[in-house]
Amino acid sequence: MVQISKRGEAMPASPIRKLVPYAEAAKKKGRTVYHLNIGQPDIETPKQVRDAIHQSDFKILEYTHSAGLESYRIKLSQYYKSVGIDVNHNEIIITTGGSEAILFGFMACLDPGDEVIIPEPFYANYNGFAIAAGINVVPITSYITNGFALPPIEEFEKKITAKTKAIVICNPNNPTGYNYSENEMQELKEIILKHNLYLFADEAYREFTYEEKQHSAMHLKGVENNVVLMDTISKRYSACGARIGAFVTKNKQLIDATMKFAQMRLCSPYLEQLAGEAAIDLPPDYFNITKAEYKTRRDLIVKRLNAIEGVVCPNPGGAFYAMAKLPIDDSDKFCQWLLESFEYNNQTVMLAPATGFYGTQGLGKDEVRLAYVLNVGAINKAMDCLEQALKVYPGKTI
Amino acid sequence: MVQISKRGEAMPASPIRKLVPYAEAAKKKGRTVYHLNIGQPDIETPKQVRDAIHQSDFKILEYTHSAGLESYRIKLSQYYKSVGIDVNHNEIIITTGGSEAILFGFMACLDPGDEVIIPEPFYANYNGFAIAAGINVVPITSYITNGFALPPIEEFEKKITAKTKAIVICNPNNPTGYNYSENEMQELKEIILKHNLYLFADEAYREFTYEEKQHSAMHLKGVENNVVLMDTISKRYSACGARIGAFVTKNKQLIDATMKFAQMRLCSPYLEQLAGEAAIDLPPDYFNITKAEYKTRRDLIVKRLNAIEGVVCPNPGGAFYAMAKLPIDDSDKFCQWLLESFEYNNQTVMLAPATGFYGTQGLGKDEVRLAYVLNVGAINKAMDCLEQALKVYPGKTI
Numbered sequence: 001m002v003q004i005s006k007r008g009e010a011m012p013a014s015p016i017r018k019l020v021p022y023a024e025a026a027k028k029k030g031r032t033v034y035h036l037n038i039g040q041p042d043i044e045t046p047k048q049v050r051d052a053i054h055q056s057d058f059k060i061l062e063y064t065h066s067a068g069l070e071s072y073r074i075k076l077s078q079y080y081k082s083v084g085i086d087v088n089h090n091e092i093i094i095t096t097g098g099s100e101a102i103l104f105g106f107m108a109c110l111d112p113g114d115e116v117i118i119p120e121p122f123y124a125n126y127n128g129f130a131i132a133a134g135i136n137v138v139p140i141t142s143y144i145t146n147g148f149a150l151p152p153i154e155e156f157e158k159k160i161t162a163k164t165k166a167i168v169i170c171n172p173n174n175p176t177g178y179n180y181s182e183n184e185m186q187e188l189k190e191i192i193l194k195h196n197l198y199l200f201a202d203e204a205y206r207e208f209t210y211e212e213k214q215h216s217a218m219h220l221k222g223v224e225n226n227v228v229l230m231d232t233i234s235k236r237y238s239a240c241g242a243r244i245g246a247f248v249t250k251n252k253q254l255i256d257a258t259m260k261f262a263q264m265r266l267c268s269p270y271l272e273q274l275a276g277e278a279a280i281d282l283p284p285d286y287f288n289i290t291k292a293e294y295k296t297r298r299d300l301i302v303k304r305l306n307a308i309e310g311v312v313c314p315n316p317g318g319a320f321y322a323m324a325k326l327p328i329d330d331s332d333k334f335c336q337w338l339l340e341s342f343e344y345n346n347q348t349v350m351l352a353p354a355t356g357f358y359g360t361q362g363l364g365k366d367e368v369r370l371a372y373v374l375n376v377g378a379i380n381k382a383m384d385c386l387e388q389a390l391k392v393y394p395g396k397t398i
Numbered sequence: 399m400v401q402i403s404k405r406g407e408a409m410p411a412s413p414i415r416k417l418v419p420y421a422e423a424a425k426k427k428g429r430t431v432y433h434l435n436i437g438q439p440d441i442e443t444p445k446q447v448r449d450a451i452h453q454s455d456f457k458i459l460e461y462t463h464s465a466g467l468e469s470y471r472i473k474l475s476q477y478y479k480s481v482g483i484d485v486n487h488n489e490i491i492i493t494t495g496g497s498e499a500i501l502f503g504f505m506a507c508l509d510p511g512d513e514v515i516i517p518e519p520f521y522a523n524y525n526g527f528a529i530a531a532g533i534n535v536v537p538i539t540s541y542i543t544n545g546f547a548l549p550p551i552e553e554f555e556k557k558i559t560a561k562t563k564a565i566v567i568c569n570p571n572n573p574t575g576y577n578y579s580e581n582e583m584q585e586l587k588e589i590i591l592k593h594n595l596y597l598f599a600d601e602a603y604r605e606f607t608y609e610e611k612q613h614s615a616m617h618l619k620g621v622e623n624n625v626v627l628m629d630t631i632s633k634r635y636s637a638c639g640a641r642i643g644a645f646v647t648k649n650k651q652l653i654d655a656t657m658k659f660a661q662m663r664l665c666s667p668y669l670e671q672l673a674g675e676a677a678i679d680l681p682p683d684y685f686n687i688t689k690a691e692y693k694t695r696r697d698l699i700v701k702r703l704n705a706i707e708g709v710v711c712p713n714p715g716g717a718f719y720a721m722a723k724l725p726i727d728d729s730d731k732f733c734q735w736l737l738e739s740f741e742y743n744n745q746t747v748m749l750a751p752a753t754g755f756y757g758t759q760g761l762g763k764d765e766v767r768l769a770y771v772l773n774v775g776a777i778n779k780a781m782d783c784l785e786q787a788l789k790v791y792p793g794k795t796i
Contacts, residue, residue, distance in 0.1 A: 002563075002596055002624050008506040008655035017464065017661050038461070045459045053669060054452055061443045061637040061673070063436070066415065096494050096641065099663040108406040112510055112532055128662030134510055134532055165400075198400055226400050239459040241668030243494065257406035263415050264526030265497040269667040270639030271451060275459070 011131050015124045015356020022339035023350050032347040033339065034374060034382035039174065039320065041373040043238045043290060045275075052278030053271055064270055066262040068094025068246075072277040076246065079280045083206065085218040085229070091250055093258055094276075096268045098204050098232030098245035099125065105166075105228050105247065106133035108257045109198050115163040116200070119151055121323065121357030121364060123174045123202065138164070139359030144325055144367065147314035148176035150184040156191055166198035167191070172205045172214060175357045175369040176323050177298075177316020179209045189220045199223065202230045207287045209318035210295045224250040235320070237279045238290075242272035294320050297372040297379055304383035305370075308390060310398045322370045323354060329395035331355055331368050342389050349382040349389070366397075409529050413522045413754020420737035421748050430745040431737065432772060432780035437572065437718065439771040441636045441688060443673075450676030451669055462668055464660040466492025466644075470675040474644065477678045481604065483616040483627070489648055491656055492674075494666045496602050496630030496643035497523065503564075503626050503645065504531035506655045507596050513561040514598070517549055519721065519755035519762060521572045521600065536562070537757030542723055542765065545712035546574035548582040554589055564596035565589070570603045570612060573755045573767040574721050575696075575714020577607045587618045597621065600628045605685045607716035608693045622648040633718070635677045636688075640670035692718050695770040695777055702781035703768075706788060708796045720768045721752060727793035729753055729766050740787050747780040747787070764795075 016038050023033050067073065073089035080087050095101040102125075110116065112134030118126060120139035130137045140155045142148040156167065167188060172179040180188075192199045201217030217227045232245035247258055298315075301322055305313035310327030328334045331353035338348050352371075354364030372379060390396060414436050421431050465471065471487035478485050493499040500523075508514065510532030516524060518537035528535045538553045540546040554565065565586060570577040578586075590597045599615030615625045630643035645656055696713075699720055703711035708725030726732045729751035736746050750769075752762030770777060788794060 002507070002594060002649070002652075004652055004655040005505065005507055005509045005512075007509060008652075008658070011655065011658040011662070013658055014464075014661040040461050042458070044457045049459075050456070053454075056451075058448070059442045060440070061447075061639045061670075063438050063638045066412075096667070097663060103663075107403065107530055109400070109403055111403045111405060114403075125662050125664075128658070132505055132659065132662065165403075196400060240461045241459045241665065243665065243667040251400070254400075254402055254406075257402040257409065260406070260409040260411055260526070261530065263412040264409070264523050264530065265495060265501075266523075267639060267641070269494075269641040269670055271669045272459075272667055 007131055012124070012127050012356070016352050019335055019339060019350065022336055026339045026348060030346065031343055034347065034349045034378055034385065036370045036372070036374065036382055037350040037352045039235065039371045039373060040240055041235070041238045041320070042375060043293065045239050046237060046279065046282055046286060048282060049237055049239065049275045049279050052274050056271065056274050061270055064267040064273060066267050067259060068092070068268055069273045069277065072273050075277050075280040080248070083216065085216055087218070087248055087250065091248060091255060093247040093255065093262050094268050094273060095245040095247050097243040098202065098230055098234065101230040101245045101247040102126065102202065103129045103132060104258050104261045105200050105230060106130060106135055107261060108254060110135045110165045113163060114165045115161065116166045116168050117156060117159055117164060118168040118359070120359050121175050121354055122359070123170055124356045126168060137359050141360060141363065142176070144312060144314060144323060148173065148178040148323065150180060150187065153187045153191055160195050164195065164197060166200050168200040168202065169217070170202040170204070172209055172318025174205065174319055175321050175354070177319045177321045179212055179317035180215060181212070182215050185215045185217065185220060189223050192226050193223055197226065199227050200230060201227060204232045204235050205319035207236055208291055208294055208320060210291070210298060211317055214318065218248070228254070233276050233279060239275060242275055243269060244272045244276045294372065297376060298322065300376055301370060301372045301379050301383065304380070308387050310390070320372050322372065323367055324370060325367050327390065327396055327398040328366055328393060329397060330365050333395055334393060335368065337393060338389055344385045344388040347381060347385055349385040405529055410525050410754070414750050417733055417737060417748065420734055424737045424746060428744065429741055432745065432747045432776055432783065434768045434770070434772065434780055435748040435750045437633065437769045437771060438638055439633070439636045439718070440773060441691065443637050444635060444677065444680055444684065446680060447635055447637065447673045447677050450672050454669065454672050459668055462665040462671060464665050465657060466490070466666055467671045467675065470671050473675050473678040478646070481614065483614055485616070485646055485648065489646060489653060491645040491653065491660050492666050492671060493643040493645050495641040496600065496628055496632065499628040499643045499645040500524065500600065501527045501530060502656050502659045503598050503628060504528065504533055505659060506652060508533045508563045511561060512563045513559065514564045514566050515554060515557055515562060516566040516757070518757050519573050519752055520757070521568055522754045524566060535757050539758060539761065540574070542710065542712060542721060546571065546576040546721065548578060548585065551585045551589055558593050562593065562595060564598050566598040566600065567615070568600040568602070570607055570716025572603065572717055573719050573752070575717045575719045577610055577715035578613060579610070580613050583613045583615065583618060587621050590624050591621055595624065597625045598628060599625060602630045602633050603717035605634055606689055606692055606718060608689070608696060609715055612716065616646070626652070631674050631677060637673060640673055641667060642670045642674045692770065695774060696720065698774055699768060699770045699777050699781065702778070706785050708788070718770050720770065721765055722768060723765050725788065725794055725796040726764055726791060727795060728763050731793055732791060733766065735791060736787055742783045742786040745779060745783055747783040
């Protein structure tokens with residue numbers, strides 16, 4: 001009998017998607033399930049973007065340049081300039097989702113056995129990309145007590161070894177919603193310079209910050225060769241299924257190496273590159289409207305959560321996620337129970353157990369991630385469900 | 399200064415794409431370049447497929463299931479049944495191009511240091527996927543003298559070690575066009591059974607065989623758990639830029655492991671899945687028309703090549719590639735010279751040097767791959783160029 005590989009065994013199932021069969025079973029029973037488990041917004045993909053697809057007049061769905069359509073990369077560099085990131089189109093490789101940008105970065109910058117340091121909780125799929133690339137994730141814990149701020153820089157110093165090649169940050173953060181301050185970004189700059197590390201910056205949620213502006217790693221001066229921006233249009237334009245991202249760096253040697261990985265898989269999907277290109281021409285108020293909607297949702301969900309006895313939810317400064325501490329024994333059990341054994345007016349809520357976002361075993365057992373990607377009405381109903389559930393959950397701790 | 403990884407250095411540049419800058423320079427000089435270097439057909443993507451995109455009425459470009467849209471997988475299983483491959487939709491994972499199916503197979507079935515045996519010359523990007531996965535390609539040479547038939551099975555036996563986990567075949571073959579016989583497929587079945595190996599079958603060109611029918615690895619009886627089909631719609635429907643492929647196996651444990659890699663990158667592009675789904679409903683004569691066109695081109699290019707003094711081109715039974723032996727010193731030099739220093743009536747031809755398709759250093763120096771993806775008029779002009787070029791090339795050997 002043929003066997004699967006050790007890495008195939010080691011690859012974790014997605015903590016965001018692994019409960020899907022329970023959600024499907026609940027729906028088959030006729031229950032409404034509010035999906036706060038996954039960052040799939042209910043906001044429409046902008047009409048201009050959809051029009052670009054519907055009006056595209058191609059005759060052959062051809063390969064594009066492995067780095068992406070040149071016209072798109074030129075427009076994308078204009079978008080980046082508009083957010084203070086000075087790059088030209090040769091410093092951009094269009095990737096198949098932000099996912100591929102992360103995988104390319106891990107592969108082009110690290111060898112098997114090398115290490116990346118990532119503040120935890122972190123986007124769970126970083127684990128998957130690390131296993132695919134044969135590298136090790138070294139987590140440094142951030143805490144709900146200070147809203148998941150950057151851990152003290154001495155904690156990074158303690159973990160840096162000869163194997164450490166990069167620090168990964170997601171800013172604003174998925175899953176915590178934390179928006180790193182200018183001061184924190186400066187601290188990261190100093191440590192990557194001191195130890196000659198890459199800084200991989202996943203800035204998928206750049207536009208969505210609610211009090212303070214976002215500070216891009218690409219704004220840092222004097223570390224241009226160290227910084228790699230891993231970007232995506234998924235959240236920016238509510239186009240998760242497009243699978244269009246970007247690998248951006250001013251490091252010429254790294255762009256050249258990464259291009260060989262890009263050539264390996266030929267190109268990113270053609271039609272969605274047209275969509276991405278059209279999105280650059282959206283009117284300037286597009287993000288204001290979207291951001292105002294997300295802020296309203298955030299304010300509501302944070303208020304509702306903190307009003308529940310025993311629940312703590314810091315106010316996230318960005319992205320569209322909130323991490324909440326719940327009075328429960330085990331977030332995996334609780335989230336499964338919500339789908340399998342609970343209903344309130346024939347409705348329930350799907351959450352992501354936080355355990356999957358921590359690299360350190362045992363953390364996150366009383367935390368969940370909530371994506372406020374649904375409208376205010378749905379969020380209110382979902383919070384009604386959660387409030388009721390916490391009254392009757394057999395594993396409640398208060 | 400930060401460094402790129404060793405695997406980033408080891409990753410080969412695409413032999414098909416590395417001459418692109420020379421082609422661009424030739425075009426800037428006003429020259430017409432006939433692209434026989436890359437498998438990008440000039441045949442239109444079927445109108446029904448384009449219509450499916452233009453008429454899609456989505457409001458949100460959403461994530462799909464990580465295995466692909468269920469409706470598409472169900473239709474795709476019907477397509478497979480129509481070509482004698484009995485699989486259900488749970489035995490299919492939609493991938494981002496055939497490329498991703500190959501990468502997933504290498505990662506889910508092999509660990510770093512493990513080996514795959516591949517008859518050479520082979521599709522050059524297998525090298526890239528192998529380096530990305532940290533595995534080693536062990537080539538077994540096939541020869542132009544017998545049209546690149548499967549090497550004797552004893553040659554495989556000699557190369558099998560404890561590290562060998564799989565044999566990869568591309569059938570019909572890229573770059574040779576060879577269509578493996580039923581007998582050769584049986585020989586492969588016996589050796590994978592005997593040594594407990596996977597058989598990875600890249601069948602991107604399934605529909606395009608001109609004398610004998612194609613024999614799918616999925617038709618082999620008694621090795622269902624060993625066979626993985628790596629498929630794509632790129633060539634079948636002239637939709638290379640769609641980036642839609644499939645990983646297909648009846649091995650349940652392997653599907654489960656591969657699903658975790660699929661979840662890691664969330665999903666394949668949404669719009670092109672719609673395109674793939676629409677393609678299943680093309681009328682039965684679609685492939686007949688396309689195939690007749692490719693056959694006409696093949697007959698022409700093979701005739702023209704063999705009419706040139708010192709050129710040998712076996713008649714390829716499938717796909718849309720021909721490998722030719724040329725009276726030249728060095729195919730890399732020659733292909734670059736064609737773009738840089740040659741013109742005939744202000745035209746030239748771009749070919750792929752065969753060196754990039756061999757794993758064994760030094761092979762392929764007098765061979766080139768020609769993709770007959772252009773119409774008959776263009777092929778004739780390209781052959782005029784090649785004929786003239788071989789008269790004046792400074793490195794000619796006759």
